[in-house]
Amino acid sequence: MDAAMRFKTLLLFGAPGSGKGTQGSILGSIPGYVHVACGDVFRNLRVGSPLGKVFLEYSSRGALVPDDFTVQLWRSHIDGLVSLQKLDPTADTLILDGIPRNVAQARLMDDYIDVERLYYLNCEDRQKVMTRLKRRALHENRLDDASDKVIEHRLYVYEAETAPVLNYYPAEKIRRIDTGRTPVEVLATILDDVRTLAPVSQDEELM
Numbered sequence: 001m002d003a004a005m006r007f008k009t010l011l012l013f014g015a016p017g018s019g020k021g022t023q024g025s026i027l028g029s030i031p032g033y034v035h036v037a038c039g040d041v042f043r044n045l046r047v048g049s050p051l052g053k054v055f056l057e058y059s060s061r062g063a064l065v066p067d068d069f070t071v072q073l074w075r076s077h078i079d080g081l082v083s084l085q086k087l088d089p090t091a092d093t094l095i096l097d098g099i100p101r102n103v104a105q106a107r108l109m110d111d112y113i114d115v116e117r118l119y120y121l122n123c124e125d126r127q128k129v130m131t132r133l134k135r136r137a138l139h140e141n142r143l144d145d146a147s148d149k150v151i152e153h154r155l156y157v158y159e160a161e162t163a164p165v166l167n168y169y170p171a172e173k174i175r176r177i178d179t180g181r182t183p184v185e186v187l188a189t190i191l192d193d194v195r196t197l198a199p200v201s202q203d204e205e206l207m
């Protein structure tokens with residue numbers, strides 16, 4: 001893709017259970033913003049399909065799915081949104097959650113996305129994170145968060161493979177947000193910043 005055609009993108013970044021999905025789905029309901037959660041793209045694969053089997057094989061033990069496979073799947077999901085006209089590459093801003101999850105993915109995605117901000121949702125309280133993940137596992141029937149062992153492994157993978165992504169993007173694009181607070185407070189902090197980046201609407205330009 002032409003470099004000038006890269007998707008304007010805001011990244012939601014943070015450990016499992018840090019609230020990326022909660023914030024992403026709210027932000028994605030704002031006109032002009034489209035939320036894509038990589039985990040949801042995987043979970044929507046049919047369990048019996050070859051791709052669905054690959055996903056289950058890795059996610060059930062809390063491991064990352066291989067990079068090429070992940071970025072290709074993400075890319076075809078995005079292409080699908082564009083062809084269904086749910087995403088307008090010339091006007092919309094992508095809100096990505098759960099991808100890139102390591103530096104190799106960040107590199108593979110550079111051709112497609114222009115990262116304007118990375119919101120680093122950080123929760124110091126590990127116990128709070130464990131509680132959130134277990135509650136979600138019960139509600140959403142998620143295999144990966146059903147056992148302490150798998151959760152521990154997911155948190156380990158985050159520290160070892162995902163956290164280094166923070167050094168990949170320029171520091172001035174990163175905003176660190178404490179997610180020990182309520183979702184409303186976290187949202188307000190993100191929105192305060194998002195509005196400084198929001199494109200001026202055509203109506204305003206005409207005024």
Ligand SMILES: Nc1ncnc2c1ncn2[C@@H]1O[C@H](COP(=O)(O)OP(=O)(O)O)[C@@H](O)[C@H]1O
Nearest residue numbers: 016017038039058059063064065070098099101
């Ligand atoms: N970008 C990615 N790269 C590799 N694996 C991924 C990626 N996104 C999701 N997965 C797989 O899907 C699982 C669930 O991801 P996700 O729903 O984003 O969980 P959470 O937000 O709780 O971390 C991960 O543990 C991993 O196996």
